[in-house]
Amino acid sequence: ETDLRMRVRASRLGSRYVLVLAEDHTETHRLEEVRRDFVANISHELKTPIGAVGLLAEALDAASDDPEQVRYFAASLTRESGRLGRLTQDIIELSRLQASDPLNEPALVDIRSVIHTAVERNRVEAEARGIEIVTRGGKHASVVGDSDMLAVAVHNLVANAVHYSPDGSRVGIGTAVTDHGIVEIAVTDQGDGISEADRERIFERFYRVDPARSRRTGGTGLGLAIVKHVVQNHGGDIRLWSQLGSGSTFTIRLPEASTASVPVREEN
Numbered sequence: 387e388t389d390l391r392m393r394v395r396a397s398r399l400g401s402r403y404v405l406v407l408a409e410d411h412t413e414t415h416r417l418e419e420v421r422r423d424f425v426a427n428i429s430h431e432l433k434t435p436i437g438a439v440g441l442l443a444e445a446l447d448a449a450s451d452d453p454e455q456v457r458y459f460a461a462s463l464t465r466e467s468g469r470l471g472r473l474t475q476d477i478i479e480l481s482r483l484q485a486s487d488p489l490n491e492p493a494l495v496d497i498r499s500v501i502h503t504a505v506e507r508n509r510v511e512a513e514a515r516g517i518e519i520v521t522r523g524g525k526h527a528s529v530v531g532d533s534d535m536l537a538v539a540v541h542n543l544v545a546n547a548v549h550y551s552p553d554g555s556r557v558g559i560g561t562a563v564t565d566h567g568i569v570e571i572a573v574t575d576q577g578d579g580i581s582e583a584d585r586e587r588i589f590e591r592f593y594r595v596d597p598a599r600s601r602r603t604g605g606t607g608l609g610l611a612i613v614k615h616v617v618q619n620h621g622g623d624i625r626l627w628s629q630l631g632s633g634s635t636f637t638i639r640l641p642e643a644s645t646a647s648v649p650v651r652e653e654n
């Protein structure tokens with residue numbers, strides 16, 4: 387209806403304005419398509435674990451006098467409900483990000499504490515697999531934004547580095563500030579690497595290089611889409627270097643606080 391009103395007004399204003407408003411119409415259409423795709427994908431992604439939970443509950447009931455089978459089905463049920471929980475959490479996170487702007491109520495965020503939080507959240511899993519997480523470049527740097535969102539973004543990169551690397555390997559997190567006032571947080575792993583074709587697509591929602599592996603590691607396919615949204619909401623970008631067989635480096639780049647042009651409040 388808005389588009390129609392705009393077009394009627396445009397025709398009154400003359401042809402110079404028509405192009406601009408036609409673009410607006412295309413953008414509305416594109417966003418609607420993205421939204422529809424997302425809802426369709428969510429339904430598809432939720433159906434698998436929900437179906438599995440139903441079947442496993444039935445199997446558990448049928449196996450009630452065989453303790454070994456009961457243990458097996460109960461463990462599968464726990465795994466599937468865990469996946470359902472993570473998926474729901476990631477979907478909520480992504481919707482929240484799409485609706486919010488961290489620069490509306492910006493705070494000064496210390497990058498070292500963001501990295502510390504992200505590493506701590508991954509420590510147990512990394513240690514269990516003999517993976518060492520090494521942080522380099524302790525230079526003090528601050529950015530403007532939302533510390534929780536930034537911690538989620540760095541956490542997702544570190545979690546992927548751990549998930550997609552062999553046991554006993556090393557994950558590095560480096561921080562640097564460029565001469566142009568850009569804070570760079572680079573997460574490097576010694577994992578399988580990502581092919582050029584996949585590098586183009588892995589930031590898309592629900593895209594996985596190897597769906598079976600992502601499922602085994604408990605992935606939701608939303609981690610990198612969330613990272614990309616957080617970084618863009620903070621006026622930054624994300625770069626990826628990778629070579630099959632050698633590993634990957636994901637670099638988050640954000641404007642340093644002193645060069646950002648938004649008034650900030652001190653976070654307590």
Ligand code: ADP
Binds near residue numbers: 542575593596609
């Ligand atoms: P997932 O929950 O499946 O890990 P992500 O959005 O975090 O979803 O990542 C999308 C896909 O990108 C993964 O399924 C995986 O195939 C690939 N990927 C992400 N990070 C890495 C990495 N560090 N090394 C190799 N592959 C990766």
